[in-house]
Amino acid sequence: MPVTRQLDHDPESCEEYGYGLGAPDGILLLRYRSSGGLTFGESRDDFLHQLYWSPDGVLATLHGSSIRFTGPGEAFWVRRAVSHEVRAGDRQTVYRICLREVPPALNALRAGPATIDDEAARLIETIARRTCDETTALTARRRILTGLAAPHTVPPSPDVHGTGFALTVARALSHDPADPTRLDEWAEHLRVSVKTLQRDFVREFGMPYTRWRTRLRLRAARVLLDTHPVTKVAHKVGYASPSAFITAFTKEYGHTPGRHGGHAHRPPSTHAAP
Template sequence: MPVTGHVGNDPESCEEYGYGLGAPDGILVLKYRSANALAFGERRQDFLHQLYWSPDGPLATMHGSSVRFAGPGEAYWVARAVSCDVRAGDRQTVYRICVREVPPALAGLRAGPVTLDAEAARLIPAIARRTCDEATALAARRRILAGLGAPPALPAPAEVRGVGFALTVARALAHDPADPTRLDEWAERLRVSAKTLQRDFQREYGMPYTRWRTLLRLRAARVLLDSAPVTKVAHRVGYASASAFITAFAKEYGTTPGDYVARDASARTSPTAVRR
């Protein structure tokens, strides 16, 4: 039988679903949802590998002064006993999946973004439900692990067929929102016209490249604002100045970054760092 329950003082802050716990093929799924930013960081001594995935926003990982992001269609893998600070923005759902097995495609990876195919992305929320039975969840676990892969670098043009140009660029840019590469420069790298790439962004995301990049940068900033000064965040996500960042942030969200952080702090009834 699956083990389910709530974790923390807020019954909606974390739901826990365990299937076959203690067995090599078991799986533990923790589903987090918070009105404020979430941070997962601790010195780990456990023997479980962990996968972090959010269907509705970016994840940032911090190692000292280095910050990396998981892009569209990606999750973040952390091997057992590896310490890693993973962060998500406010009003964001995060799934934390704990397993004992390493997928062959991720052998040797200590921590880093990984691709997550559409079927795996569908199955993760499906097993984080009270109505899911253990046999179904354990079968889904096998498919989820099979759906993980190491993300490739920007592929050669011949490897991208017809559509997929926007997704290729989006994944590369999401790893580093501050990347200043223009649409025409991306198109040149992929050996397609700028018009073709722009059209693919419109088809894939319903908006042009520059708008998509602006939203990416601002969403990434929301993940970081809780832990870094506004000026540092502005530069980290690609703005030349704090004033340009503040203007863009206020235009999109109706509040300045400083007021956003203050609102988050006053709304908190418990620490945002989640440790298990």
């Protein structure tokens, strides 16, 4: 039988699901949602490998000395006992998957973004339900692990007629929202026309490149505002001045960054072995 419980520290934000606990192929999954931001980590000494994934926002991740963000179709992977920090914005859902086994495709990755395919993402949400039985969950676990891969570093072939180009750019920008590269420069790098790349953005994300980049920067800003001053956040997400950032943020969310309320909630460390 699966182990399912509501954690007491914040009834609004966390549910825990465990399947096959105590076995090497078990899985422990925690689903967080908080009215304020969420922060996991600092100096961690976990007994388990962990995967963080959010279906509705970016994650800011710290491993080493720099902050990076996960992009579309990505999660953050970290091996056991590797110090890290992961932050999410307000009203954002975060899944934290704890494992004993390292997915084969991530064997060389200590910590960093990993791609996650649509089926693996769907199955993560499936097993985070009280109606999910253990047999179904453990079968899903095997498929989740095969749906993870190291991030792609090679641009798609130019004969793909646009498919995948926008996603390549989106992932690169998500890792560094302050990247100033223009659409025409991305198109030249990928050896496609500006029109092809713009069309691919609209097809993939339902909006043109500049609008998508603005939304990315502002969503990334929401993750950082609970722990960083407005001036630093503006620079970190790519705005030339705090005033330009404040204007864009207010236009998008209807209030200034200074009124973006709440303090990041820090869930307790988890050492239970699946």
